[in-house]
Amino acid sequence: MTLLNRGFNISLLDLDFRAPSLFNIFGEAIKTPDLWWLNDFFNNRCRIDQVPIDISESCNTDRKILIGLANPSPYAILDMMWKSQAWEASALRKLYSLRSIFLNKMNMDYIIYDTSPGIQYSSINAVAASDLRIVVTTSDPLDIEGVKNMLSEFHDIFENKILILINKVLPETERSLQEKEKALLSQLEETVGHPVIGVIPCYCDVLRAKRNYLLSLKNPTHPFIQKLKEIAEKLIKY
Amino acid sequence: MIDEFKLLNLRINSMVKLIEQVINSQKELLRLLSENYGFGSFAETRVVPDVMTLLSLPSSLRKTVLALYKLGEATAEDLSNETKRLRAVESTCASQLARMGYLKKKRVGRKVYFYIENHFSGALGKREK
Numbered sequence: 047m048t049l050l051n052r053g054f055n056i057s058l059l060d061l062d063f064r065a066p067s068l069f070n071i072f073g074e075a076i077k078t079p080d081l082w083w084l085n086d087f088f089n090n091r092c093r094i095d096q097v098p099i100d101i102s103e104s105c106n107t108d109r110k111i112l113i114g115l116a117n118p119s120p121y122a123i124l125d126m127m128w129k130s131q132a133w134e135a136s137a138l139r140k141l142y143s144l145r146s147i148f149l150n151k152m153n154m155d156y157i158i159y160d161t162s163p164g165i166q167y168s169s170i171n172a173v174a175a176s177d178l179r180i181v182v183t184t185s186d187p188l189d190i191e192g193v194k195n196m197l198s199e200f201h202d203i204f205e206n207k208i209l210i211l212i213n214k215v216l217p218e219t220e221r222s223l224q225e226k227e228k229a230l231l232s233q234l235e236e237t238v239g240h241p242v243i244g245v246i247p248c249y250c251d252v253l254r255a256k257r258n259y260l261l262s263l264k265n266p267t268h269p270f271i272q273k274l275k276e277i278a279e280k281l282i283k284y
Numbered sequence: 285m286i287d288e289f290k291l292l293n294l295r296i297n298s299m300v301k302l303i304e305q306v307i308n309s310q311k312e313l314l315r316l317l318s319e320n321y322g323f324g325s326f327a328e329t330r331v332v333p334d335v336m337t338l339l340s341l342p343s344s345l346r347k348t349v350l351a352l353y354k355l356g357e358a359t360a361e362d363l364s365n366e367t368k369r370l371r372a373v374e375s376t377c378a379s380q381l382a383r384m385g386y387l388k389k390k391r392v393g394r395k396v397y398f399y400i401e402n403h404f405s406g407a408l409g410k411r412e413k
Contacts, residue, residue: 135334136402142354170335174350203339203346 047262047271048278050107054155057098057148059084059114061172062162063126066116071260075104076115083117085126087144088137094144098152105263112152126168134167141175165196173200178207178284180243185215194238207284209243210234211277216248244277246270331385332402348377349386349400357399 049056060068063085069076082096098112105111117123129137148154159176161169173179181197183189197208212234234242249270252261262271331337333349341349351366351374352358358366360375367374378398381387388401 131334131336132332132402134336135332135400138335139353139356139400139402167335170339174335174338174353200339203343204350205347 047105047107047260047266048275049156049282050105050109050111052278052282053109055110055112055153056156056158057112057114057152057154058158058160059144060116061159061168063116063168064123064162064166066118066123068113068160069115069118072099072101072104072113072115075099075101081115083122084114085117085122087114088140089125094140094147095152098148105260110153112148112154129167134171137168138171138174141171145175173206174204176204176206178209178281180209180211180281181240182211182213185212185245190234190237197238197240208240209281209284210238210240211243212245214248214253215245243280244273246273246277333381333386333400337386344373345377345381348374348381352378352387352398352400357397359395359397363398 058068060066061084076099081099082092084097086092087094087097097114099115100110100112102109102111116126145157148157159172161172163169181193183193193210231242231245247269249268252268252270255261261268262274265271333341338346338349347367347369348363351363355362355366360371360378363374363378364371378387378389382389382398386400387398389396389398391397
């Protein structure tokens with residue numbers, strides 16, 4: 047929403063084919079009777095211009111927000127798990143083609159790919175076709191160590207920028223974070239070896255809430271949303 | 285002695301003919317395999333450079349493959365404009381990748397185009413319509 051408010055057109059694509067979630071989050075905003083999934087595009091069943099759904103009206107914005115959904119049906123999830131090397135190479139080419147169409151023909155300013163966690167074909171394809179990666183982790187030392195190991199192996203392979211976002215930081219950690227935020231951030235950056243774009247505390251009400259609506263529309267003053275706004279502002283500078 | 289040499293010559297000639305027949309049938313077999321299954325000589329072998337393959341390539345070659353994914357079909361000049369490296373460097377990298385079987389090349393007039401071939405979508409350079 048911050049990007050929209052700043053006058054950018056954005057698109058959000060669900061490349062997490064193993065656990066699609068955007069369909070549920072944007073379920074109420076989707077009014078299109080004929081739905082084409084990103085799965086269909088990658089499987090050569092439709093063109094890319096048939097996939098995006100315009101939800102600008104539901105988001106009360108004069109800018110454009112397009113979403114591309116992954117098929118949440120168990121059959122589609124299974125289908126995407128058993129793809130050949132040649133299919134994955136074709137998918138990478140399609141991602142590049144998609145990026146070109148969204149940015150040049152659909153006048154998008156940002157394309158955000160939501161990928162599966164860990165090292166999956168679809169995630170690495172998305173990384174290869176991106177300019178900037180945001181690695182989301184928790185403050186759990188094991189998670190941070192995992193991120194550090196992954197980035198030490200893969201960080202310079204695709205030559206794109208990497209930012210770390212620490213999510214669900216426990217409240218007591220958050221208090222100490224406020225006290226000596228700079229010291230902690232630099233400590234985290236030193237551990238992981240990449241800039242930390244933000245630290246989001248764990249908000250129990252956010253975790254308990256139903257995920258079928260946009261919190262930024264329902265409760266724009268929530269501290270969680272304020273944190274996201276700060277992060278989005280920093281992101282624009284990159 | 286002379287008769288023995290003549291006999292030896294005849295045997296050698298028949299062996300040469302047999303070897304020629306074997307070579308010809310092997311050539312025919314290779315041609316059929318190449319036409320039907322995409323197998324062939326090393327230079328003709330098709331290996332699809334997916335992201336996992338990219339991870340194993342040296343960064344100089346990876347850069348060329350990624351540029352080709354972005355551009356589709358491209359000459360060394362086009363690749364050079366994309367990667368900001370010298371045309372000669374791109375030409376060497378692309379030719380090496382073609383020899384390794386990752387790329388294919390074709391000549392159109394005086395220009396040589398490199399592309400990634402994939403049986404899922406033919407030449408991956410074909411853009412979405």
